[in-house]
Structure formats: structure tokens, C-alpha cells
Amino acid sequence: MPLIAQNIQIRPLSKNDEPFLREMLYHAIFVPEGAQPPPRDVIRNPELSRYVNDWGQPGDDGYVAVIRDKPVGAVWIRLLTGNDKGYGYVDDETPELSIAILPEYRGQGIGNALITYLFTEIYERHPAVCLSVSEENPACRLYRRLGFEEIQNDGTSVKMIRKLI
Numbered sequence: 001m002p003l004i005a006q007n008i009q010i011r012p013l014s015k016n017d018e019p020f021l022r023e024m025l026y027h028a029i030f031v032p033e034g035a036q037p038p039p040r041d042v043i044r045n046p047e048l049s050r051y052v053n054d055w056g057q058p059g060d061d062g063y064v065a066v067i068r069d070k071p072v073g074a075v076w077i078r079l080l081t082g083n084d085k086g087y088g089y090v091d092d093e094t095p096e097l098s099i100a101i102l103p104e105y106r107g108q109g110i111g112n113a114l115i116t117y118l119f120t121e122i123y124e125r126h127p128a129v130c131l132s133v134s135e136e137n138p139a140c141r142l143y144r145r146l147g148f149e150e151i152q153n154d155g156t157s158v159k160m161i162r163k164l165i
């Protein structure tokens with residue numbers, strides 16, 4: 001496992017990580033400042049659960065940041081097509097990226113390290129990745145710094161693509 005900073009390591013996501021991935025899916029939901037977080041079971045909504053259901057399908061890929069054996073965040077990609085198109089859908093070849101870091105570990109460079117690591121692992125298999133993010137989400141700044149470009153903006157959410165070749 002590569003060491004990205006003192007005590008922080010990155011390892012691939014496995015099928016056994018699905019429960020952790022569900023937790024990360026919940027933490028990936030943008031909650032504007034002052035707003036109430038949604039109930040935990042919101043991730044049972046099929047529009048969200050399709051990002052993690054039956055994790056480990058062909059094409060699924062992702063990485064976990066671990067501090068002293070504790071998983072603290074994850075980045076993952078999945079191709080969501082047909083009737084299952086994700087919020088960031090661009091085309092049938094571009095997987096969608098999702099990411100979350102546990103709240104108490106945010107703002108320390110872990111998200112940046114996870115995405116950068118993912119890119120080095122997947123660039124030979126995928127020409128690009130896409131995502132959808134709320135325009136108000138501070139994560140937009142991180143994505144832009146990492147080379148994501150805006151391709152659609154409906155005034156609430158922004159669709160972005162990051163070319164990998």
C-alpha cells in the first residue's frame with residue numbers, strides 16, 4: 001500500500017468494502033451550511049444506491065484511504081448507463097466518479113491524494129471520468145484544481161469531465 005502522508009495509506013476497494021462504501025455514499029451527499037443532514041436511509045433511494053449496489057462488478061474501481069487500519073475515505077468509479085444513468089452521465093464510455101472523506105478527516109489533502117492516485121491507476125483503461133456536483137459545494141474548487149472541466153451547469157448542479165489522455 002502506498003503511503004500518501006504520515007500514517008495515511010491507500011488500498012484498492014474490494015467487494016468486502018460495500019458496507020463502508022454505503023457509509024461513504026451517505027457522506028458524499030452535499031449538505032449546505034446550516035441545513036439538516038438527510039436521514040441515513042436516504043441512500044436506499046435507487047438513484048443513490050446504484051452507485052454502490054453489488055460493488056465489485058466488472059469496470060468498478062476505487063480506493064480507500066486508511067489511517068492506522070481505519071478507513072477514512074474512498075473514491076470510486078462506476079459506469080452507469082441505460083436506465084441507470086447517474087447524475088453525471090456523459091456517455092456510455094465515461095465512468096462517474098464519487099468521493100467522500102469522513103467529516104473529521106476533511107481538508108487535510110486526503111481527497112486530493114485519493115483522486116490523484118485513482119487517475120494514475122485508471123488512465124490506461126478510461127479516456128475520461130465524469131461527475132456531478134452541487135454548484136455551492138466547495139469540492140468544485142478541488143475538482144477544478146485537479147483538471148475537471150465544466151460541461152453543463154443547470155444553475156444548481158454542475159456536470160464535469162476530467163480527460164485522462
Ligand SMILES: CC(C)(COP(=O)(O)OP(=O)(O)OC[C@H]1O[C@@H](n2cnc3c(N)ncnc32)[C@H](O)[C@@H]1OP(=O)(O)O)[C@@H](O)C(=O)NCCC(=O)NCCS
Pocket residue numbers: 027028029030099100101102105106107108109110111112113131132133134137138139140141142143
Ligand atoms: C470533497 C472531499 C471529498 C474533499 O476531500 P478532502 O480530503 O476534504 O479535500 P483536500 O483536503 O484534499 O482538498 C481541500 C479541498 O477540498 C474541498 N473541501 C474541503 N472541505 C470540504 C468540505 N467539508 N466539503 C466539501 N468540500 C470540501 C475544497 O475544495 C478544498 O479546497 P479549498 O481549500 O480550496 O477550499 C471531502 O471534503 C468530502 O468528503 N466532502 C463532503 C462530501 C462531498 O462533497 N463529496 C463530493 C460530492 S460531488
